[in-house]
Structures are given as C-alpha cells and as structure tokens.
Amino acid sequence: MVSEKMKPFMANNSAIRAMFEEGKKMAAVYGAENVYDFSLGNPNVPVPEVNEAILEIVKEEAFNALHGYMSNAGFEDVRQTIAQSINERFGTSFSEKNLIMTVGAASGLNVILKSILNPGDQVIVFAPYFVEYDGYVRNYDGEVVRISPDTETFMPKLDEFEEKITKRTKAVIINNPNNPTGVVYGEDTIKALAAILEKKEKEFGISILLISDEPYRELAYGVEVPYVTKYYHNTVVGYSYSKSLSIPGERIGYLVIPDEVDESGELITAASIANRVLGCVNAPSLIQKVIHYCIRHKVTVNVEAYEKNRDLLYHALKEDGFTCAKPDGAFYLFVKSPVADEKEFCETAKKHHVLMVPGSSFACPGYVRIAYCVSHEQIERSLPAFREIAREYGLLK
Amino acid sequence: MVSEKMKPFMANNSAIRAMFEEGKKMAAVYGAENVYDFSLGNPNVPVPEVNEAILEIVKEEAFNALHGYMSNAGFEDVRQTIAQSINERFGTSFSEKNLIMTVGAASGLNVILKSILNPGDQVIVFAPYFVEYDGYVRNYDGEVVRISPDTETFMPKLDEFEEKITKRTKAVIINNPNNPTGVVYGEDTIKALAAILEKKEKEFGISILLISDEPYRELAYGVEVPYVTKYYHNTVVGYSYSKSLSIPGERIGYLVIPDEVDESGELITAASIANRVLGCVNAPSLIQKVIHYCIRHKVTVNVEAYEKNRDLLYHALKEDGFTCAKPDGAFYLFVKSPVADEKEFCETAKKHHVLMVPGSSFACPGYVRIAYCVSHEQIERSLPAFREIAREYGLLK
Numbered sequence: 069m070v071s072e073k074m075k076p077f078m079a080n081n082s083a084i085r086a087m088f089e090e091g092k093k094m095a096a097v098y099g100a101e102n103v104y105d106f107s108l109g110n111p112n113v114p115v116p117e118v119n120e121a122i123l124e125i126v127k128e129e130a131f132n133a134l135h136g137y138m139s140n141a142g143f144e145d146v147r148q149t150i151a152q153s154i155n156e157r158f159g160t161s162f163s164e165k166n167l168i169m170t171v172g173a174a175s176g177l178n179v180i181l182k183s184i185l186n187p188g189d190q191v192i193v194f195a196p197y198f199v200e201y202d203g204y205v206r207n208y209d210g211e212v213v214r215i216s217p218d219t220e221t222f223m224p225k226l227d228e229f230e231e232k233i234t235k236r237t238k239a240v241i242i243n244n245p246n247n248p249t250g251v252v253y254g255e256d257t258i259k260a261l262a263a264i265l266e267k268k269e270k271e272f273g274i275s276i277l278l279i280s281d282e283p284y285r286e287l288a289y290g291v292e293v294p295y296v297t298k299y300y301h302n303t304v305v306g307y308s309y310s311k312s313l314s315i316p317g318e319r320i321g322y323l324v325i326p327d328e329v330d331e332s333g334e335l336i337t338a339a340s341i342a343n344r345v346l347g348c349v350n351a352p353s354l355i356q357k358v359i360h361y362c363i364r365h366k367v368t369v370n371v372e373a374y375e376k377n378r379d380l381l382y383h384a385l386k387e388d389g390f391t392c393a394k395p396d397g398a399f400y401l402f403v404k405s406p407v408a409d410e411k412e413f414c415e416t417a418k419k420h421h422v423l424m425v426p427g428s429s430f431a432c433p434g435y436v437r438i439a440y441c442v443s444h445e446q447i448e449r450s451l452p453a454f455r456e457i458a459r460e461y462g463l464l465k
Numbered sequence: 466m467v468s469e470k471m472k473p474f475m476a477n478n479s480a481i482r483a484m485f486e487e488g489k490k491m492a493a494v495y496g497a498e499n500v501y502d503f504s505l506g507n508p509n510v511p512v513p514e515v516n517e518a519i520l521e522i523v524k525e526e527a528f529n530a531l532h533g534y535m536s537n538a539g540f541e542d543v544r545q546t547i548a549q550s551i552n553e554r555f556g557t558s559f560s561e562k563n564l565i566m567t568v569g570a571a572s573g574l575n576v577i578l579k580s581i582l583n584p585g586d587q588v589i590v591f592a593p594y595f596v597e598y599d600g601y602v603r604n605y606d607g608e609v610v611r612i613s614p615d616t617e618t619f620m621p622k623l624d625e626f627e628e629k630i631t632k633r634t635k636a637v638i639i640n641n642p643n644n645p646t647g648v649v650y651g652e653d654t655i656k657a658l659a660a661i662l663e664k665k666e667k668e669f670g671i672s673i674l675l676i677s678d679e680p681y682r683e684l685a686y687g688v689e690v691p692y693v694t695k696y697y698h699n700t701v702v703g704y705s706y707s708k709s710l711s712i713p714g715e716r717i718g719y720l721v722i723p724d725e726v727d728e729s730g731e732l733i734t735a736a737s738i739a740n741r742v743l744g745c746v747n748a749p750s751l752i753q754k755v756i757h758y759c760i761r762h763k764v765t766v767n768v769e770a771y772e773k774n775r776d777l778l779y780h781a782l783k784e785d786g787f788t789c790a791k792p793d794g795a796f797y798l799f800v801k802s803p804v805a806d807e808k809e810f811c812e813t814a815k816k817h818h819v820l821m822v823p824g825s826s827f828a829c830p831g832y833v834r835i836a837y838c839v840s841h842e843q844i845e846r847s848l849p850a851f852r853e854i855a856r857e858y859g860l861l862k
Contacts, residue, residue, distance in 0.1 A: 074580055078731070078734055110529070110534045112529055122751075131516065132507070135515065136714050137485075137507045137713045170744075174744040203742040315532040316746075319750075329466065345600040346744070352752065
C-alpha cells in the first residue's frame with residue numbers, strides 16, 4: 069500500500085521525533101521530573117502576549133473575516149506589516165507582494181523547493197544540518213549535495229562549496245543561526261558565500277537560489293545575523309515564528325521572495341500556487357492576525373532565558389570535560405561524543421535519563437545535539453547525570 | 466527559475482481563486498453590496514462557540530503545552546475524542562491510532578496520496594469534481610483518470626467506472642456530499658461502488674484505496690451520508706472542519722485510516738511521516754484543541770441557514786427558467802449554462818455583477834457552480850440580476 073518513495077522515510081524515520089516519543093514514554097514511567105529530555109527544539113519560554121493577542125483578536129474581529137479563506141499568500145495587511153518590519157530592521161524595501169505566509173518554515177521550504185526544482189537538480193547543504201532538508205529536497209526529486217563539516221568552527225567550508233557547485237546546482241540552503249551547532253554566520257561569511265555564488269552563476273550561465281532558513285534569527289546572543297537578501301540577489305528567506313514567539317505547534321511563518329530574484333514575479337506566483345496545491349491552501353488565519361498584533365506591539369521572546377540556559381549548561385559540560393563550541397545563537401549545544409560511535413554515547417546517556425540526538429541525524433556523526441530550550445531547573449537537575457556520564461567515560465580528571 | 470512541473474499549474478491557475486480575487490477588486494470598485502460573489506466556498510454562517518472555545522482554552526491551558534509541538538499525528542486526546550465521536554455516530558470502532566490530524570482536508574489528501582502513489586499510478590475521479598484533485602495527484606506523479614459526468618443525476622457512472630479500473634488503479638476519490646453538484650451518494654451507490662472495487666481487487670490481485678473526501682458531511686438536508694469505511698475495507702476518509710465549523714482559514718481536518726485497510730499499520734506510519742515531511746509537521750495546535758472542545762460541547766453549524774439559502778436560490782432560478790438538479794447537501798448549485806460555452810455565460814453574468822465558476826473548472830463544461838454560502842440578503846439582492854441574465858438569454862417566457 070505504501071509508495072516506494074515513502075519507504076526510505078520509514079526506514080530512516082526522524083531520530084529526533086523517535087527520541088521525543090521515547091521521552092514521553094520515559095516520563096510516564098519515571099516521572100517527568102526525572103527524565104532530562106533535550107531531544108526536541110520545543111521552546112519552553114512562554115510569550116504571554118500571544119495569548120493576549122488571541123483574546124483581543126477573537127473579541128474584535130468579525131467571525132468569518134477572521135476564520136475564513138483569504139488569498140493563498142495570506143492576509144495582505146499582515147504581509148504588509150511584516151514587510152515594513154523587515155524593512156525597518158534591515159534596510160530592505162519589501163512590500164506585501166514579496167511575502168507569502170506559510171505553515172511554518174518547514175512548509176515554506178517545501179513551497180519554494182516545489183516551485184523551483186526539476187528532477188535531478190542539486191541542492192547544496194552544509195553539514196551539520198537539519199536532515200529534514202533531505203526529505204524536502206527528495207519530495208521534488210532533487211538531489212542533496214553535502215558539504216562536509218568543519219568540526220573546528222562549524223562554519224561553512226567554502227573551498228569545498230565552490231568545488232561542488234555544478235551546472236545542476238539549483239539551490240543552496242543555509243540555516244543561520246544554525247541548528248544543530250548554534251553558530252552564527254557573520255557578514256564576512258555571507259559575503260564570501262555570495263561572491264562564490266555570483267562567480268558560479270556567471271561561469272555556468274545559471275541562476276542559483278540561496279535559501280536562507282532563519283527560524284532562529286531572533287535567538288542570537290549579542291551578535292549580528294546578516295540579512296542575506298542584501299548580499300546576494302537570488303536569495304529567498306524562509307522564516308518561522310515557532311521559536312521567536314514559542315508557538316511551533318501553531319505552524320506560522322513566511323517566505324520572502326525579493327524583486328531582485330531572477331523571474332521574481334513568476335516565482336512569487338508559483339510559490340502562492342504551490343502553497344495551495346501542496347494542500348496548505350493558506351497559513352492558519354487567526355495566527356496570521358496574532359503575528360500582526362505581535363509586530364505592532366513589538367512582542368519578543370525573552371532571549372536572556374535561553375542565554376542563561378546556554379551559560380549554565382555550556383560551562384557545566386566544559387567543567388565535566390566535554391568538548392563543545394560555544395554557540396552564539398539558537399538553543400542547541402553540539403557536543404563531541406567521547407566515543408566515536410555517538411549513538412552508543414546517546415544510549416549510555418539514556419540510562420542516566422538524559423535524552424539527546426545523535427549527530428548522524430545532522431550528517432555529522434561523532435557529535436550529539438542537546439536542545440537547551442527547557443526549564444532552567446531541568447538543566448540544574450540534569451547536571452549530576454551529565455557528571456555521572458562524564459565519569460563513566462573517564463572525562464573527569 | 467520556476468520548475469517545469471509548476472508551469473502547467475501557472476497556466477491553468479484556479480479559476481475559483483481567480484474569481485475570488487476578481488470579486489475583491491469588483492467589491493472595491495462597485496461596493497461590496499453591489500457585487501454578488503458566488504465564487505468561493507467560504508462559509509458565511511458564524512459558529513460563535515468556536516470563539517468561546519478559543520477564549521476558554523487560552524485561559525486554561527499552559528502556554529507551551531497549548532502552542533508547542535506534539536506528535537506529528539496530533540494531540541492524542543483530540544484524536545481519541547474524534548474517534549469516539551465517529552464511533553458513536555456511525556457504529557465504527559476507531560481509536561486515536563486510526564486518526565491523523567491534518568492541515569485541512571486538502572493537506573490530508575496530499576498526505577494520503579504521497580503515502581501511496583508511485584509514478585504512473587492511476588487515480589480515478591468522477592466528473593464533475595474539485596479539479597484541485599488533479600494537482601494533488603500530479604504532485605506525486607500519479608495520473609488522473611476521469612469518469613464522465615452523468616448530467617441527468619450527477620451520480621457516479623458505475624459502468625464506465627468498472628471499465629476504467631486497470632492494474633494501475635491505485636486509488637479512487639469520491640466527494641460526498643459533492644462539490645460542485647450538491648448531490649449525496651446514498652447507501653445503494655456506495656454499496657455498488659464497493660462491490661465493483663472488491664471484484665476488481667480480486668481480478669487484478671491489487672489493493673485499491675477508496676479515498677472519501679468529506680468536508681461537507683455535516684451539510685446534508687435531511688438525507689443520510691453513508692460512512693464509507695463500513696462498506697469497503699480499503700477506505701480512507703479525509704475530513705475538514707472548514708465547513709462544519711465555518712473555519713476554512715484555520716486549516717484543520719483529519720484522515721481516518723481504519724485497521725481494515727491493507728497494511729494499515731505501515732500506511733498510518735507513512736501518513737504521519739508524510740504530514741511532517743511535506744512541511745505541515747502537525748495540524749495547528751490551538752485549533753486542534755478547539756475541535757476537542759466543540760465535539761465535547763456538541764457544537765454544530767446552523768445547517769438550516771444554508772438550506773434556507775438553497776431553497777430561495779434554487780426556486781428563484783427555476784422560476785427564471787434555469788435548469789438545475791436540487792442539491793441534498795453541501796452549499797452549491799450546479800446550473801446548466803443556457804449557452805454551450807459556459808465561460809461566455811459567466812462573462813455575461815459578471816456584467817450583472819454576478820460571479821460564478823465555470824463548470825470546466827470541475828471537468829464538466831456547459832455548467833456553472835454557484836456557491837450559496839453567502840448571506841441570505843446577498844441572495845435576495847442578487848435575484849433581480851439573475852432575472853436580468855435569464856431575460857438576456859431568453860429563458861423567461
């Protein structure tokens with residue numbers, strides 16, 4: 069009954085999701101307070117203004133206008149407000165036409181990839197990366213080309229990138245700030261990346277779309293996250309409010325397709341249609357209005373809470389003898405496994421009720437991802453378990 | 466920049482959506498009260514309990530549990546409540562495992578088609594039908610096989626159906642109550658359809674999935690809508706709350722995959738993964754909880770309002786000399802065009818500020834669809850325009 073294309077997905081089902089389901093089972097057995105689940109990027113910092121927005125909107129807006137169909141690209145006023153907000157913050161000049169509201173960033177990526185990919189087109193990604201990208205690309209018969217990880221800095225290996233661009237390269241996906249490493253690509257990196265893309269576009273006479281996946285844009289700890297459309301003409305930005313408003317279950321985000329993109333008008337039309345034909349039809353309507361409210365009321369998540377978590381866990385793990393690059397953004401630590409097979413390390417950690425995700429799920433074996441978007445108390449409670457694990461591996465002198 | 470696969474979508478973009486956009490422009494020019502937009506199935510009957518549900522849920526539930534990630538298939542308690550409700554109403558025996566919450570029925574159809582279709586697999590549909598199905602099937606490289614319309618009764622032509630089933634038939638889509646005709650397939654029709662499918666499954670040694678798309682199930686005027694899983698083992702139901710709670714913008718529905726379906730366990734797993742990999746990840750979380758509330762509080766839409774609209778418009782059009790089958794469900798009239806080219810008829814109607822959708826958008830030229838999910842007043846105001854149109858075509862004696 070199941071299609072051939074779905075079978076590989078079933079064989080390699082998301083380790084993150086499997087861990088999430090396992091965490092729920094373990095919590096039922098041992099009690100939630102005794103399981104240290106660092107598996108899923110499920111934000112824990114509430115943004116109460118989201119609820120205030122919902123209450124106000126439901127009371128004030130007419131029922132059918134609020135819950136009814138609108139254009140497939142989303143409410144015009146919502147898109148206009150978002151465009152203005154981006155323009156004010158980053159000096160861009162988008163209008164509502166450049167914005168398409170999507171069912172989260174994951175759906176936005178699907179929409180843009182469906183809009184551009186022909187079978188066999190190559191999409192370049194930089195390891196480590198969110199391997200769901202592989203599925204999104206395969207959905208449209210594209211081929212993922214991986215750039216190997218620079219495990220010193222976790223910045224993109226630009227030499228290898230330049231070598232691997234071919235005539236079949238249709239798109240490049242970057243994720244900034246990065247999941248799973250938390251590193252932030254600065255202006256120099258983006259400029260260098262753009263220069264390579266421009267050179268290769270000329271060399272091969274092709275258009276290469278740079279897709280910047282930015283759900284963690286607002287979660288940066290004192291560093292600038294460059295707005296990529298300003299550095300490279302063929303850039304599309306995928307955004308999500310999952311992390312910046314702590315509402316991943318609500319599925320709301322957008323695509324920005326600038327006028328500077330080749331055949332921009334056609335691409336915008338294609339993306340609006342793809343949004344409909346893939347079955348989303350439009351992003352959820354009430355939550356679109358919530359975004360409108362939150363922008364007008366300058367609502368932001370408490371980034372300091374995540375920074376405090378990072379500091380506590382990062383320093384504790386360093387003291388325990390673990391190796392880890394200090395992240396500048398997102399809410400992940402990417403820790404070197406003390407043994408080559410990081411899945412074994414994860415299994416050992418699980419015995420101590422610590423759940424983390426193997427790096428092989430990010431095309432970077434030998435590392436594990438720890439999502440610290442949990443309560444500060446969970447981190448505090450988990451520290452003795454991490455210390456035990458460090459002892460078991462002889463990391464503590 | 467745009468993929469080859471998207472180009473046909475752009476060339477044949479939804480006439481319904483084009484009309485919807487045109488309606489908005491005309492309303493801006495002539496005033497909303499002077500434009501009779503019958504183009505889109507955008508329900509107009511508010512369901513205030515939906516807003517009560519939202520207010521209560523937002524006040525009572527913890528922020529992160531309410532707005533955070535859950536299993537890709539949706540909240541377990543929500544699925545359990547829906548399964549129970551179906552069981553009570555239709556004598557089935559589903560559990561939460563048989564339910565997958567989806568981003569509306571359109572996404573549910575994409576999820577199930579992605580889960581089953583191999584390139585070249587055939588999917589049978591009965592004209593007239595919602596031609597977005599064509600896009601959903603093409604998304605996964607399937608081939609749509611159309612059964613021609615029976616323009617007397619608009620019931621499925623079962624002889625032609627039986628003839629057109631081949632070894633490559635993977636699925637059949639029915640839509641009951643039907644968009645665009647409003648007819649309801651009764652028990653005899655479903656039984657006859659099931660008998661043909663069972664016979665052909667045996668003859669070819671294949672599994673054929675019957676996909677019953679049921680967003681209009683609750684909108685039936687005094688007739689029974691059979692629950693199809695009881696009549697044929699390989700049935701999947703796609704449901705949406707868009708019409709039954711008047712919330713199409715919120716994108717909420719579900720798939721039912723019964724245990725009786727061949728390889729049911731694998732198909733359920735595949736569909737959960739497809740929901741994630743297509744980018745939806747999960748159905749919007751707050752609205753999932755709203756469904757839970759509405760089922761427990763037995764909330765329903767005021768079907769009588771639509772029935773009143775149907776009666777007013779149906780009788781007026783008959784009096785004007787138009788030909789139309791009286792619909793038993795949904796909120797559409799499918800009216801015979803007084804001239805062979807129904808697009809010309811639509812253009813004429815537009816001059817009278819009446820917007821309706823050509824039947825060619827439903828694979829049934831020579832007819833037009835009128836969506837009467839508008840205010841009763843709009844219908845009353847539009848009647849002189851319909852009378853004018855009837856006069857123009859010499860229908861009024």
